[in-house]
Amino acid sequence: MKFAQTGAPGAEQPVLIHEDTHYSLRSLTSAIDGDFLSNGGPAAAAAALAAGTLPVASSDDVRYGAPMARPSAVVCVGLNYAAHAAESGAQPPEHPVIFLKTPNTVGGPDDSVSIPRGSTKTDWEVELGIIIGKRASYLDSPEAARGHIGGFVVVDDLSERDFQLTVSGGQWSKGKSSAGFCPTGPYLVTPDEVDAGNLRLRSWVNGEVRQDSSTGDMIFDVDTIVWNLSQYMVLEPGDLICTGTPEGVGLSGRFPYLQPGDVVEIEIEGLGRQRHEFTA
Template sequence: MKLLRVGPAGHERPALLDADGVARDIGGLLGGAEGAGGARDIDGSLLADPDALARIAAADPAGLPALDAGLRIGPPLARIGKIVCIGLNYHDHAIETGAQPPAEPVVFMKAPDTVVGPYDTVLVPRGSTKTDWEVELAVVIGRELRYAASRQEAMAAVAGYAVAHDVSEREFQTERGGQWDKGKNCETFNPLGPWLVTADEVPDPQALSLKLWVNGRLRQDGTTGDQIFPVAEVVRYLSHFMTLYPGDVINTGTPAGVALGQPEPRPYLRAGDVVELTIDGLGRQRQELKPA
């Protein structure tokens, strides 16, 4: 299934994308307990509810109300618990930045409030001169996981996948002291979506093409097959350092082609730039950058 959320920010409606690309309202199918924000939504509680997911999968999309095609598409997941990110997870990206491939996954966090919709505006932070792009495969957790004993156990906890744009401010990240968090948690720095694609539609997460364009110029063109630590290992590894809960998101790293890896003068993002990105089968994003 391709699940999405449609409507103004803070008032999105849960939906299912049908075979013709029409968003169908699934609010009437969700039932059960309500989420913390009111009516039940596409969130961790839904992903952990096999009965609710089965109702959605069994429904005839033609019998569900069609939502206006002109409505905003929001992030496909509400009430995200945490966003765990993996740095330097592609061989070619490590090479372009002059870093040695890590012996263990490089882990950092992004706050859930960095998440915006796939077509929402991205804000260039005040004082920024090194805002950078990063297309990433996002993994969405659907089952509580701790101390996974195998990669198979880890993958059983994956509910689905989405496109993530891990926007980064490189000066804040690496030149201002402390940890990477200052360059990763600026407002709007994690567009997500357009869809949450359930795991059954992605039989091999290590065989996905990732692409990103800036102002129409192809900048990133990679494959998840180049990951140093594949999805199953990333999920297994993280479960030994933190409990993963339904509704948590893992950004699994970016391939080569970021501005940081380009020769001087590096083409960092500026207000007015347009970024587009896509991953096989997971949809496409487009953001215009504006000043904060």
């Protein structure tokens, strides 16, 4: 199933998208959030769709917000593609490299993004995002992780590299948490419809291809990431995990960093496409 939240910022409505038609879920929930995912919301939505009781919602000129309500945590995996680690001047990690973004960075997939004050190195990163659907703590194995995943999303893990690497004091989050630095969506797609280990990821800047890779090149796969994180933190329903980006970012030195007026587009096969313009 494919879920989204549409409407003006702060007034989005939850919808189910089936065969290009938007169906309102307001009779079932006020938002696509952790409670909805962990308490049978997707099954109830499927049943209501089959019964014909969901009203059609307008899909004309709608704004897509992030496809889930603000998570309690945004947990990110760094250097999770070998080629990206190489272009960053790092060795492939033996254990997942983890950093955090603040939850208020999460925004709609097509919302404009302001380049931070003083920034000279704002960068793009297309990533597969995991939405937790069931509380996860001390999972026994990677195989157990799949039952705790509520869905997958497209994420742009925007980064300010000078903030991240030069003035960070060794912690990356300072360069990851500027306003709007986690465009998410447009859709949350349930795991039964996603082959998370074989998805094409692409990004463009002003129409020019920057990244073109596959999740098959991940060092740590989706199940391993969720299992590993659960050994160190409690993952709550609705939490977002960003799983790393492939090669082709500004940090590589092959491309200029973002400037006001630049347009970034990112896409993951089956999960949708984003387009966001950068402003001063």
